[in-house]
Amino acid sequence: MGHSKRVRKVDKKSLLSLIIANCLFFSMLSTVWVQPAQAAKTSRAAIVTEVNGNVTVKKAGGSKAYTVYADMSLNQGDVILTGAQSSAVLKIADHEDEITIGDNAEVNISELSEQAGGKQSKLKTFAGSIWVKVKSLVSSEDEFEVETPTAVMGVRGTQLGTFINPATGQTGTYLASGRISASTSTNGTDGSRQETTTDLLPSQQLTLSGRYETERLNKKVGPFDIDDLIANAAPRVIEAIIRNKAEIDKENAQFIEKMKQQISDNGNANTGKSPYVIKNNETLDKIGRNLDNLIGNIAKAALEHQKFSKEQMDKIINETNLNIADPAKKLDLNNVQQLDPTAGLDPLAEQQRLAEIARWKMEEQEKYAQEFRAQQELLERLKAILDLMEREVQRINDLNKTNEEEAKKRLEAEYISKLNDDEKKRFQQDKEKKNSQSTPSAPSPSGGGSGGSSGGGGTSNTNVPAPVLSSSPAIVTAGNEELRLRGVSNTNIQLLLGDKIIASLPGKGFDQDTVFTKAEIKEFSVNGEYNLIARAERGGRFSPLLSIPKITVSLTEPSVKQPELLLSQSGKEGNTVLLNLSMANFPQDKQFYAVEAHLVYDKSLSYNGPAELSDVPGTVFDGESKSAETLRQVTGSTQNELIYAASQFEASGSTTTVPNITVEGAKTLVTVPLTFSAAAAGSAKVDLVYVKVVNKNGATVAEFTAPKSITVTK
Known part of the structure; x- marks a missing residue:
């Protein structure tokens, strides 16, 4: 099933408001041509204020990369790429929002426009780390979003960072000041939509290993892990965090005062769905001390992990302190208290959260172990096939x-x-x-x-x-x-x-x-x-x-029926149709060892089953110990292609010879479940565009290039 993630401001519009807004939007479609000025979008720009190393940009809709330079203007649709030990800083021209991009990053300015009195600024990050400083949004129609492969952060006057580990796919969001709400949506098999939300408050982070973790969102929010941040963030991003200490401290002081007022008025602070539980000033004081020491701990850890030399760090700290008026707030690495990871957390709830995370990790490790074992078994099968080929060549x-x-x-x-x-x-x-x-x-x-x-x-x-x-x-x-x-x-x-x-x-x-x-x-x-x-x-x-x-x-014998591949719909289950692919007329002189078939269909259909197929008795490739079958869907812009591959094999060390296959009459090769999308019409065409059949020696027995078509109905 498809998954999507979104992080928005806590005071988001109600569902009723969104429904009404959508109705109004569709009712206005008939008048949009006579009133273009009301719906027009105005382009905005981001200005490059700093460039270090190898930084390039692919302009919207283009494939050629251009070198980025200071004062360069970037627009909606542009993609920024940074090389090793390279970085860039962008500033939104009409709002003073600032984006610091670290090395080995890929960032797309997906939207930068103004419409209906609101400014929309949206970034998509695909690799690397960034730090975003967003000024308070003036209009309720203003939007600023940062999207990663697993989440979308909607912010209003917030400082946060994101990282993406390209090797593991893990993404992280770190909130230094402000407040954001994270929501995830899951599409069910019946087309229904389920949403879960959680909140992040200052000094908290959200770490996800992939979209499959959306149901665990609440449990994935925890205290700032300084070592995790330093390990994944680029040096220029860490520098941006430190240099913004004055503004981060100011926003966090406002947060503490707001929480104090709520405790005074209501007996506890409103922390939404955040793991924070703040019922008294004593708890709030612990959180306040963490916020006061947050930047100091980041700077200290960066120095310990050799992200900077001592001379570089001293320079950054001295220049940062010039913007801090209060002597007590100035950054001094000799006067930094360790963060209290228990501040604001319910001990029992946190213990349960950590236990669940440990259990999930064990489940993931077992899952990876199973996948590894499956890969090893597949490698053994491939090795067996290679050994067979070598023996056959020798024979x-x-x-x-x-x-x-x-x-x-x-x-x-x-x-x-x-x-x-x-x-x-x-x-x-x-x-x-x-x-x-x-x-x-x-x-x-x-x-x-x-x-x-x-x-x-x-x-x-x-x-x-x-x-x-x-x-x-x-x-x-x-x-x-x-x-x-x-x-x-x-x-x-x-x-x-x-x-x-x-x-x-x-x-x-x-x-x-x-x-x-x-x-x-x-x-x-x-x-x-x-x-x-x-x-x-x-x-x-x-x-x-x-x-x-x-x-x-012997030309007097009756003519032999030609080999062929057959397509038919064998059944349906809800929105899923069963497509039957059969082989017919492959006698002794057309015996074969392996088959590859390619099916093409439009985007209304999709294959959601496993890549490696289980053995099905009575089919052409019957026998799990001597054959392997796979199905792989390749998604295109307008069509999907499904590739079926099957082969006999002789296991390594086995003394049993696995012969070629013959098919008299017709026999099922594979039954493929194809699922209609919720909005799809009642029927769709499937084309069998290519089939190749080979024997044990690797010689081609039959090759079909003329397409065969069938219309399937749900």
């Missing part, structure tokens, strides 16, 4: 060698049988004389004959690689008249019947078949049994001989 090489020796003996015997006694004697003497040398190709007997040119006239040269057999029909019938071989691309593959060359075609390399049909092999038009021999020829030199298994031509 083919051994078979070719045996066939070559047998063919030489047969040719020699046929040649000798045509010699008179004197010729036989001379031949035997020559053979004994050259016994220590390589045996040459048998010369063609005198007299020639019809049906093809002579096979002699050249010498054997083992530097010419022999062709290999890709596929050969045991029985040639109408519609089944192909003999496939593979040979080096700069050679001619010759077919011999006895000592006569009956066909010759250029080799295409060992990765592509050279196909002989009855157009080249005239013998395939006459019933009979044929023992053919293949060899490669280059410049009058020949490769070792390859003996081809006996071929029987």
